[in-house]
Amino acid sequence: MNEVLLTLGFGLVTAAILALSAVAFTLEYAVTNVANLSHGEILTIGAYAAYVIQRATGNILFAALGAAVAGGIIALVMYTAVIDIFVRRGIGTMSTLIATLGMSFVIQNILVIMFGAANVAYTIPQSAPQQIGPFLWTSTEEEIIISALCITAILYVIITHTKFGKALRAVFQNRSLARVTGINAQLVAAVTWFLAGMVAGYAGFILAESVGTFSPYFGFSFFLITLTAAVAGGLGKPFSTMAGALIVGIALEFTGGYISASYELAFAFAILAIIILVRPRGLFTKAGRTLFE
Amino acid sequence: MIQYLVSILTEGAIFGIMALGLNVIWGWSGDFDLAYYGYVALGAYMTLVLTIGPPFPPTEYILGLQLPYLVAVPLAMLSSAIMGLIVGLIALRHLRGIYFSIVTLGAVYVLYVMAGQYVPLFNGYNGLYGLFNPMGAALGLDFQSYQYFFLGFCLFIFILVLIFMARVSGSRFGLALRSLREDERAAAAFGRDIYLLKLKAYVLGAAFGGLAGGLFAAYLSAFNPSAWAPIEAIILYSAVLVGGKGNIKGVVLGVVIMIMLIQESTRFLPEFPGNPAVVPALREMVVGAVLVLFLLFRPQGLLPERRYVDRFSYDNIDPGVAVLPAQAREASSHLPSPAQDGEQSSSTALSPLSVAESVAEAPVHQPLAQDRTEVPASEAAVLIVEGLYKHFGGVAAVDNCSFRVQKGQVTGLIGPNGAGKSTAIDLISGFKLQDAGSVVFEDTAIQGMPPHRIARLGLIRTFQTPREWPGLSVLENVLLARWDPEREALWRGIIGLRRFHHLTAKSELDRAREILAEFGLSKLSNERAGNLSGGQKRLVEFARIRMAEPKLVILDEPMGGVNPVLGERMAKAIDGFIISGTSVIIVEHNLPFIERVAHNVIVMSQGSVVATGPFESLRSNQSVIDAYLGEVPV
Numbered sequence: 022m023n024e025v026l027l028t029l030g031f032g033l034v035t036a037a038i039l040a041l042s043a044v045a046f047t048l049e050y051a052v053t054n055v056a057n058l059s060h061g062e063i064l065t066i067g068a069y070a071a072y073v074i075q076r077a078t079g080n081i082l083f084a085a086l087g088a089a090v091a092g093g094i095i096a097l098v099m100y101t102a103v104i105d106i107f108v109r110r111g112i113g114t115m116s117t118l119i120a121t122l123g124m125s126f127v128i129q130n131i132l133v134i135m136f137g138a139a140n141v142a143y144t145i146p147q148s149a150p151q152q153i154g155p156f157l158w159t160s161t162e163e164e165i166i167i168s169a170l171c172i173t174a175i176l177y178v179i180i181t182h183t184k185f186g187k188a189l190r191a192v193f194q195n196r197s198l199a200r201v202t203g204i205n206a207q208l209v210a211a212v213t214w215f216l217a218g219m220v221a222g223y224a225g226f227i228l229a230e231s232v233g234t235f236s237p238y239f240g241f242s243f244f245l246i247t248l249t250a251a252v253a254g255g256l257g258k259p260f261s262t263m264a265g266a267l268i269v270g271i272a273l274e275f276t277g278g279y280i281s282a283s284y285e286l287a288f289a290f291a292i293l294a295i296i297i298l299v300r301p302r303g304l305f306t307k308a309g310r311t312l313f314e
Numbered sequence: 315m316i317q318y319l320v321s322i323l324t325e326g327a328i329f330g331i332m333a334l335g336l337n338v339i340w341g342w343s344g345d346f347d348l349a350y351y352g353y354v355a356l357g358a359y360m361t362l363v364l365t366i367g368p369p370f371p372p373t374e375y376i377l378g379l380q381l382p383y384l385v386a387v388p389l390a391m392l393s394s395a396i397m398g399l400i401v402g403l404i405a406l407r408h409l410r411g412i413y414f415s416i417v418t419l420g421a422v423y424v425l426y427v428m429a430g431q432y433v434p435l436f437n438g439y440n441g442l443y444g445l446f447n448p449m450g451a452a453l454g455l456d457f458q459s460y461q462y463f464f465l466g467f468c469l470f471i472f473i474l475v476l477i478f479m480a481r482v483s484g485s486r487f488g489l490a491l492r493s494l495r496e497d498e499r500a501a502a503a504f505g506r507d508i509y510l511l512k513l514k515a516y517v518l519g520a521a522f523g524g525l526a527g528g529l530f531a532a533y534l535s536a537f538n539p540s541a542w543a544p545i546e547a548i549i550l551y552s553a554v555l556v557g558g559k560g561n562i563k564g565v566v567l568g569v570v571i572m573i574m575l576i577q578e579s580t581r582f583l584p585e586f587p588g589n590p591a592v593v594p595a596l597r598e599m600v601v602g603a604v605l606v607l608f609l610l611f612r613p614q615g616l617l618p619e620r621r622y623v624d625r626f627s628y629d630n631i632d633p634g635v636a637v638l639p640a641q642a643r644e645a646s647s648h649l650p651s652p653a654q655d656g657e658q659s660s661s662t663a664l665s666p667l668s669v670a671e672s673v674a675e676a677p678v679h680q681p682l683a684q685d686r687t688e689v690p691a692s693e694a695a696v697l698i699v700e701g702l703y704k705h706f707g708g709v710a711a712v713d714n715c716s717f718r719v720q721k722g723q724v725t726g727l728i729g730p731n732g733a734g735k736s737t738a739i740d741l742i743s744g745f746k747l748q749d750a751g752s753v754v755f756e757d758t759a760i761q762g763m764p765p766h767r768i769a770r771l772g773l774i775r776t777f778q779t780p781r782e783w784p785g786l787s788v789l790e791n792v793l794l795a796r797w798d799p800e801r802e803a804l805w806r807g808i809i810g811l812r813r814f815h816h817l818t819a820k821s822e823l824d825r826a827r828e829i830l831a832e833f834g835l836s837k838l839s840n841e842r843a844g845n846l847s848g849g850q851k852r853l854v855e856f857a858r859i860r861m862a863e864p865k866l867v868i869l870d871e872p873m874g875g876v877n878p879v880l881g882e883r884m885a886k887a888i889d890g891f892i893i894s895g896t897s898v899i900i901v902e903h904n905l906p907f908i909e910r911v912a913h914n915v916i917v918m919s920q921g922s923v924v925a926t927g928p929f930e931s932l933r934s935n936q937s938v939i940d941a942y943l944g945e946v947p948v
Contacts, residue, residue: 056412103606115346116609118412119551123605126548130595130602138591241544245423248416287427290420294404297417301408 023155028274030156036270037169038228042243043250043266044176044259045221049096051193051257052210053104055117059125060221061244063099065237066128067092067222068229069136075143084143085168085226092222093215099124100214105207125241132237140234165227172220173263179216180259189213193257245286246273249293255303265304320461322574327468328529329573331475333554333565335522338479340551341559341619342488343515344495345410349401349418351547352425353394353520357527358537359429360390362442375437383448387528391521397425398520402513410498422547430539441538448532468529475522478808479562482518485807486798489786491515492560492619493794496783503743503776504862505769505797514804545598549573552605558615567617576600621787621842626827628836696721696866696897697742697773702751704737711737713921715751719866724888724898726912726929728905730942734921735901736778739868743775744768756865770797772865778874780851784844788835788854791843792826795858826861833857833887849880856887859896867891868899873907885911917941 042064049057070091075084103124107117148160158166180186188209191199200206228243229235246269254265269292276288296304332354339347364386368378381389405417429436436442449467450460482488491511493501498508531537549572557568577597586592608615697719704712712734719725727735740746742753744765753761760768783791800806830836833853838846843854852872859867869888873881881904888911891898902908908915909929917925917932919941925932932938 056416106610110610112609112613115411115415116613118415119346119555120606120609122548123552123602123609126545126602127599127606130599133591133595134589137589138595245420248419252413252416284427284431287424290424293420294417297409297413298404298407301413 026155027157029271030158032271032274033156034158034162034165034231035274036267037166038224038231039246039250039270040263040266041169041172041220041224042228042247043254043262044173045217045224046247047251047254047257047259047262048189048213048217048220050251051259052189052206052213053100053108053117054114054196055104055108055121056114056248056256057099057104058118058121058244059099059128060121060247061240061242062125062128062132063092063096063218063221063240064225064228064243065132065235065240066095067225068235068239069132070222071226071229072141072143075145081145085223088226089219089223092225093219095128096218096221097211097215099218100211104214105210108210109207129237129241136237138236138238140236142234143230145230161230165231168223168227172223176216176220176259185209185212242286245293246289249289249296252293253296253304255305258303258305261303261305268304317461320465322578324461324465324468324533326569326574327465327472328526328533329550329553330472330566330569331522331529332526332550333557333569334475334479334562335519335526336550336554337519337559337562337565338482338491338515338522339519340554341561341565342483342491342495343512343519344492345406345512345516346415347418347516347519348415348547349398349422349425350519350523351542351550352422353398353523354527354530355429355537355542356397356425357387357390357394357524358531358534358541359436359442359527360393360524361386361528361531362445362537363436364389365448366442366444369437373437373440374434375442376435383445383532387525390528390531391524394524394527395517395521398517398523399513402516402520406509406512406516426539426542436537439539441536441541443536443538445532445535447535464532468533471525471529475525476562476566481808482804483562485804486802487511487514487804487807489790489794490802492786493783496785497781499745499765499777500781500783502745502765503769503774503781504795504858505766507764507766518804545601548598548605549577549601552601552608554615555613556604556608556615558617558619560619561615561617564615564617564619568615571616572601572604576604619785621785621840622790623787623840624789624823624827626823626839628827628831628839694721695719696756697899698752698754699738699742700752700754702738702741702753703749704734704741704746705749710921712741712748715918715922717916717923717926719897719899719916720914721897722892722895723913724892724900724911726908726915727899727901727918728903728908728915729918729924731903732920733918733941735918736870738918739775739870739899739901742768743773743868745775769864773868774859774862774864774866775868776855776859776870776872778871780848780855782843782846782851782854784842786843787840788843788846789826789830789839791854792829792857792861793822795861796822797862798822829857829860832860832890833883848875849877852876852880852884856884859891860887860894863894864896866897866899868901870901871903872900873902873904881907 042060045063046057046060049055049060067088071084071088074087075081078084099121103120104117107120145161150157150159150162153163180189188199188204191202191204192206192209196206199209225240229239232239250266250269251262252265253269254260254262256262269289272292273285273288277285335353336347336350339345339350361383363375363377364379364381365383366378367380369375379386401418401421405414405421409417430439432438447455447457447460447464450463453463455463490501490506494506494508494511502508530541534541553568553572554565555568556572557566558564580593580597580600583593583596695718699718700716702712702715703710715734715738727738729735737746741748741751741761744760744763744767748761751761752759755768755771755773758771760771760773783794786794827836827839830839833856835850835853835857838850843851846854855872872884876884885907888898888900900908900912912929915927915929915932916923917935917938919937924937924941925935927935
């Protein structure tokens, strides 16, 4: 068995989860120009919602759906209760960013009160890994990859082939101009946040499945990796973000696999710092040569 | 009870120092630095490894020295400053706003993971301990009296830091720092090296973080990763925000409210049966919610940043005298200027059209035409642009553009939209890098220089939209236009002799007041510049140029959105620039205005110069007509 291919296989699983989380983050950014630092909490809530439903019904499919719906609802609440007010009042993006950080702490601690700070886990029977092509995956990992591909395909169709997708892109390019041309930017943003929340909630569920255990803080630590992927791809651009997630996910698995997994976050940051210094607007763009360019 | 009070006050003093350090970076420099708590932690760790002696297995950590506490703390400050320098060098170079925050978040996370996971560094998650009552043994204090002594020690340092910060706040360095926060482009255009200034502030802030960390380590007598969990940082940030960032008193108030009152009062809540995590969780929720609510309803904090209030009465200033600076007043005695020749010549100077008519009959009334005949053109050029080239993607915005600008003249730079005028200005002033070509300003090749160096040579530009420093007062805006490396040095602000400080400041202040009176802005002197109308902001820009007294000024569409009456005032001001020895390039779409003020006109089209000459001569120039109206097939 080739070790490189084995690591690549794990890297693809990480990349699949990361791609969903990062694309959701970038969609949130696209319609509101806000880097949502409480994005990680959407994942956490998705994981807990799935946990509650799985314990109540024992059905993993319901759990997955529940994670998506809960993620969508919490993202919509974040948008309507906080973000939208900041955007409508014309409060700067930095202040909104700081507010999302505050929001993140509020949500984390609500979860601590509800579920306690200790780690919990799903009770899912683990299947033995099977050989799929050159990779060695468990059935859960196969599900993760297949579902990520399906969600990507659906997002692609929505963003590029529907009227809503067109409106979304218009709001990203120029919010005021989009509004002048009759697009309800607020509605577009709310729907986008709901959609992104569903994707992120589901990502939280598969992340928890893949990691095994989770706590109220687990989304926040995955968030730095999400941020790396999103910035690598270019904030606000969904499909470049996915490409960024693929690169970062595989890179992390290789560094983690060959050096040490506990420094994964440090590696994520090293990658992020290099990308930001070389290509501040994302890997697939050309950087200006001076601060003002 | 007394002991508890002593402990809270000590904690308050330590957090006060922390918050004041953060305020330099976040409040004045305006960078939301998420790495700040990392500098506090590093200071604490370094203090411990420098004082507690060699490790006993299985404990592991670096250094393990037994230095005196008072030596260890400055070294801890130094290590935090070095760490800040490294992060700042990387993060401040090109990154602002959320990108800066993201990188600093990453930096602190790396430090956090390293401290927690890499055991040989600071003993991993178990952390370091064993710094008991530093200085206590030497002074022969028992446990009880040591508490009082340490409180006094912390308060003493806190007051020193407070005085230091008050001096920085009132210094030119502090003012320049705030101007960066308000508008970096304008700051660079008036000679501020933004990277260096921001870096200085960042390292300064980090060093104070390290100092607070050193005290914190002694207060806790130990330090481990749970002492600097993200929530601790958030409490600190909320204290600065709630109190009022930028305002020293506000920051201290914020520490009292958030750290001494809210955090402490929640300690007295009864424990929740069955779930001991509830009370700390509630406390963290309150902190998060306070952050959101303050950002929404009172983003400036309880005590907002204060602007310098000038109590000067303008009644005694004669605007007529103020129009000309001293050397220009002297020079004007040789020149037939508006001030001397009365109404007739003033109208000729203002209107090149009437000048053109009068050239044939009375060339004597034309000082500038006279200059041109007396001085050879090559010597009289203040700016020589040769073969300038810049492309964006496949479009050549500036394509082999060459022209020269005569000293002591108003040169109009006109051309249809997309002709490359704005890009040309950006290239000349250093705000964009050219792909090819050279720019010579007063015998110095300036192509490729950063904007602040070009500005320091005496070439200042304005922007299409007024770029005032909105959060500063009108007077502060004008004062800051003059870049003075002597007075802007950080050390001068802190230890500078007050008398010297005061004297130079006074002549400068007088000049600024004169200029405000000249532009009719004296009533608005203490107003926040961001509250002015569009036209008033234009006047502030002109006042700033007057204050800076550059050799050449480039005005980028100064008439945009300006009413005719104000236009009149601007024409006069431009005239004043020439008289005081400032050559002028003016980019404008308002051709009657150009015709009125410009001695010479350069016409650009599709990235290069198609014609030059006095306005009158261009009326019949075919390439100019083509440029504006499109080529007409013959």
